[in-house]
Amino acid sequence: MAQERVPCSTGATSRRCLLVVLLVSLGYLLSACGGSSNSITLYNGQHEQTTDALVARFEKLTGITVNVRSDDEDVLAAQINQEGSNSPADVIYTENSPALEYLQNRGLLAPVAASTLASTPSRYNSPQGDWVGVSGRVSVLIYNTRLLKPSQLPTSVMQLADPIWKGRLALAPSETDFQPVVTSVARTYGDAAALRWLEALKANAGAHSYPDNETITNEVNLGQAAIGIINQYYWYRERAQVGASSMHSAIAYFAPRDPGYVIDVSGAAVLKSSAHRARAQKLLAFLVSAQGQQIIAHSDSFEYPIASGVKTAQPETPFKDLQPNPIGIAALGDGAKALSLLQKAQLL
């Protein structure tokens, strides 16, 4: 039987092979190290749908190149924490405020320009002024329209603890969007009641425990589960992807001021370690400018722009008509309370 040879196996040939590979690699490695002089790096925890459109317009307007690095917002926050003063990030843009509050509490953020902060209602910005709110999202019920009629829906998030939802509730305990709801319930009814509520949700969800809201939306739409809590835009996004004819679900709001009816804020901040703070501040200013807010209103983001005067195209209820629980940014905090409750309920 003839011995087959792998190309790089005889002495002289392999040496040459190796040399070529090494030279090419070295060239590539070094070339990757250079960066454009007029650029900034954005750590993006927001959905890429939202960020991509915003960044494209910003680059066109300013000529500043934005290097986008996308990952889960909490991983990015943990990463920035590890990177410390050497962080390559200039701006961080997150889905929810707790990640920003966490970085702010660790002293890793630079103050946002006053003019930028002034563009949005102050209740949606960092009370300390280290990050600015960009868009709003509201927690709602999603239900499968073949399995449930609107009259059967709970009006309060607390009712989801009822055993009638056993095996029918979809839950994403590790989803960062769920934490503000937990914080809000704990603030309204106290920690002990919130813990009992979480334990009941856990029992009701059973095997329908999912990694994120995208999965909840998809599974409820397919009828794997009957009902779940999501932020409103996931449903609109699902509809944009699968088409209205494939939608077998709808969203419903909780009763006004219910603790499950929470507006939480997606925001952005400049890092204290940034070497390009002026450019980074420009990006923040753009996000809350009329142009930036128009993009959020009309792109596949489906979130609510929060600077005054910009109306969103999709969600049927206008932002100003929402009647959420009055919990504010400061009370939502860095989510530590929600996390400890979720851990006590063995959901995390």
Added chain:
Amino acid sequence: MSATTVRELDPAPPPLAPESRPPAPARRRRIPRLLLACGALVALLLLLPLAFLVLEAVQDGWSTLHPLLFRSLTATLLWNTVSLTVVVTALCAVTGTIAAWFVERTDLPGRRIWAVLVVIPVGIPDFVTSFGWKSAFPSLGGFAGAALVMTLAVYPLVYLPVAACLRSADPAQEEVARSLGLGRLKTFWRVTLAQVRVAVLGGCVLVALVMLAEYGAFEILGYRTFTTEVYTEFLSGFNAPAACALSLVLVVLSLVVLTGEGLSRGRGRQSKAGGLAARVPRPHRLGRSRVPVLAGFFALVGLALGVPAGAIVYWILHGGSSTLPSASIFSAAWHTVFYSAAAGLLATLAALPVAILSVRHSARPTRWLERSTYLVLAMPGLVIALALTYFSERYAAGFLYQSSAMLIAAYAIMFFPLALVAVRASVAQAPPGLEEVGRSLGRSRMEVLWRLTMPLVAPGLAAAFCLVFLEAVTELTATLVLIPTGAQTLATQFWAFQSNISYGQAAPYAGLMILIAAVPSYVLGRWFDRLPSRAVAS
């Protein structure tokens, strides 16, 4: 066949466990200092993640970690992790061994084709396999789902060494047993299994370690283990100390696996066949059982390869639109191949000194040095990435952070044990006598290494490269942290689409990953085909 020649030159084939080698004064050479330095440097780099885990975990203090570690969820996770690992390892051992026996020892129709088809699933990313199953059967999940999907994804890790072992093991033993009146089943149980025991164990260790660190598949299937919990702590709690403390539990579990394997390998008798089985065994005739056996193979390949491939084709044809921005699959493919190939090269080179040390200069310290390098296999990728971030930031002012070089180094660290398994096997196979002859003829040590040892171990190096390449192609979580900003790999882009339920857009990335992975899977299958038994498993 050159492999045979090699074995003929070495009258005493290298024993399985180096420690059982009879004391031969000629072999007790002084350990070359350069070699030792290289080996120690590699081991030190591989222990960095462990150092990071300890540093982070102690940062919060015992009082914070205690309630997190000692609660009922920990017991649940421990049970989930251990029970699934045990069941999947057992299922892989059975599936892999039986499949290997039929392919190697019977007149199964289409043996050569089956030999390739049953190996390819190892090259399919686990999260693609589970994506395929989940999208075909949306209600799949839980223990049964995870056990099914993981078994189908990793059984080739047992099949490969067992098939190689069967190919070169002495068939005469079976024939003698049969001629002495032992039934076919009893012969298989008492003779064949005894011959392949070490290969099965070696495969099982890889399966168990891979299971401990698995994340993507369980995330998709909704099954919670220690590793998914580690990710949860990072992903929704910024709780690095907690995540690190939980990872230390994983390290302990992997120590249990390694120790268990070491103990069971040391006991009992070992196959004597290795160097003697130069003749081709006469295959068993399947006769009437041919039809059910063939059906079994169709089922195995259909489930392991057909379901994920079918789901991918389905989604490419029927996928809807996505709200995510479109991405360049070519650029992602280029990055994937470049990073993975470079990591394969780096890990293989790094494995060489460690393998030579542990085979040629076996002593307690060098064995410890070798064993310590296996621990990284059970550590979650995210932990390894953050460890590199930590050290680069603390001690190198962020030097090379998020460069291609650091990502490649991370891959090489993560998958080093796979390279070591392959390199060590082929170093063990190369006769040290030849090197001594080379040295006695006045050649320098480096020259001997380059001109004599390297060509002999080249197939093993190729296999090491392939194994690391395969795993690196599918790596996700460390990649997200360390990849140069702006670059994407097939895995990161697949994940972005998949987690957005944009299956139609995710599918081509999965398909391309399988195609890229099929090449080394094939090479690997061929290599294990040629390698004598005992080296593979040791």
